[in-house]
Amino acid sequence: MKDKKFRKMIIILAWILVWHIVAVAVDNSILLVTPLQVFKELLSMPGDPRFYQTVGLSLLRIGGGFLAGFAVALILAALGSRHTLLEEVLSPLMTLLKAVPVASFVVLLLIWWGSSFLAVAICFVVVLPNIYINTLEGLKNTDRQLLEMAKVFRLPVKNKFFYIYRPAIAPFLYSSMKVSLGMCWKSGVAAEVIGTPDYSIGEGLYLSKIYLNTAGVLAWTAVIILLSVLFEKLVLWLTDCFFQWQPACGRLVPWEIVPEKPAGRLEVSHVCKSFGAQQVLSDFSAVYEAGQIYILDSPSGSGKTTLLNILAGILKPDSGGMEGGGMCSMVFQEDRLCLDYSAVKNVELVTGNPVQARVALEELLDPGTLEKPCRELSGGMKRRVALARAMEAESEYVLLDEPFTGMDADTRAQAEEYIRRKQKGRMIVLVTHVPGSAGILQ
Numbered sequence: 001m002k003d004k005k006f007r008k009m010i011i012i013l014a015w016i017l018v019w020h021i022v023a024v025a026v027d028n029s030i031l032l033v034t035p036l037q038v039f040k041e042l043l044s045m046p047g048d049p050r051f052y053q054t055v056g057l058s059l060l061r062i063g064g065g066f067l068a069g070f071a072v073a074l075i076l077a078a079l080g081s082r083h084t085l086l087e088e089v090l091s092p093l094m095t096l097l098k099a100v101p102v103a104s105f106v107v108l109l110l111i112w113w114g115s116s117f118l119a120v121a122i123c124f125v126v127v128l129p130n131i132y133i134n135t136l137e138g139l140k141n142t143d144r145q146l147l148e149m150a151k152v153f154r155l156p157v158k159n160k161f162f163y164i165y166r167p168a169i170a171p172f173l174y175s176s177m178k179v180s181l182g183m184c185w186k187s188g189v190a191a192e193v194i195g196t197p198d199y200s201i202g203e204g205l206y207l208s209k210i211y212l213n214t215a216g217v218l219a220w221t222a223v224i225i226l227l228s229v230l231f232e233k234l235v236l237w238l239t240d241c242f243f244q245w246q247p248a249c250g251r252l253v254p255w256e257i258v259p260e261k262p263a264g265r266l267e268v269s270h271v272c273k274s275f276g277a278q279q280v281l282s283d284f285s286a287v288y289e290a291g292q293i294y295i296l297d298s299p300s301g302s303g304k305t306t307l308l309n310i311l312a313g314i315l316k317p318d319s320g321g322m323e324g325g326g327m328c329s330m331v332f333q334e335d336r337l338c339l340d341y342s343a344v345k346n347v348e349l350v351t352g353n354p355v356q357a358r359v360a361l362e363e364l365l366d367p368g369t370l371e372k373p374c375r376e377l378s379g380g381m382k383r384r385v386a387l388a389r390a391m392e393a394e395s396e397y398v399l400l401d402e403p404f405t406g407m408d409a410d411t412r413a414q415a416e417e418y419i420r421r422k423q424k425g426r427m428i429v430l431v432t433h434v435p436g437s438a439g440i441l442q
Helices: 002-026 035-047 049-082 084-099 102-112 118-140 144-153 157-195 201-210 214-244 304-312 343-351 354-362 379-392 409-422
Strands: 266-275 278-288 293-296 319-324 328-331 397-401 427-431
Touching: 002 035, 035 049, 035 214, 049 084, 049 118, 049 157, 049 201, 049 214, 084 118, 102 118, 102 157, 118 157, 144 157, 144 328, 157 201, 157 214, 157 343, 201 214, 266 304, 278 304, 278 319, 304 328, 304 397, 304 427, 328 379, 343 354, 343 379, 354 379, 379 397, 379 409
Parallel strands: 293 427, 328 397, 397 427
Antiparallel strands: 266 278, 266 319
């Protein structure tokens, strides 16, 4: 690492030496000045009281335009991801904003608004489509299985935003921000040069050009580069802090946990479900009583998972219906965990209580694994996290789709005991791929 930094420094010094040699050979301070002359010009700038006001106001204009475009883009992307019509209406506008040259916007905005807010408007126009398009793409790529999980567990909006949507948009937002930050400064300063508002870096560049002060032009350019780098580092650092922040999870407020239907028995009547030409359930009927444990151990492909998804409200039957129910919790056929976050955080998502989550997980997992990101856990460990999430959630009935996958005999016995203790009078419908295991929880 030190060798690489040293080599990089040598390369930079070599280019500065080349610059100096060329400037001496040209011997014309209007065409090209030496690095030392630029450095002297830079040192003289802070002595001018106007310098700080100029830098501050330019930073305010360009930073304000960036933040305004960033905020509006996020809001429009969030709305567009939920409303297809709005996305369709905005699509040609964003394409136009990306395609029209910045110079055209500068001329039009000079005619409409004048020079005072030109840099702000140009930065806004440059940032808006980049952030909007990438954020919208991130939202569209949100894991649909996690969204189904959130729907089943009725996760509060806060939990869904921070732990499902936020990780999904992170890579898209990072890439678009890096591009937008650089473009923002280039276009913002260019707008200041054309509009030349008072106390602006663009005005300083323009005056240096008028007076044929090449050293001044290069000195102001160095100031722009420095401000751009510092602003980018600050914005990306704040963004990193936001994506690494793990706020406490909210929990359902009282009116959100009132069952849509009265708790108690579940009655499935004449349900049929097909996927294309394959009929999975045909005229299926069953009654599930509160407080009972039901084991579904029919052969693979007989529609067990499909039935559980219908009971959870994830799928709608082609015909027939279901009566009764209430709030549901579930272990899905897949783990459906937020893999970037710890086991404790995954259970806290549904309980709103990290202490309760930790106590529950300590019954199933080694305490040393509880704070590791779930992507680092083994398959059996992930399954136990999913089981704890289902059993700790407030619900009237629990659906368990092959909850013992990846567990050895001892771990499975431990998980079965955990289910018995956590049943608390709830109905449990458990799917297993092991035939003849109807008595495992009796």
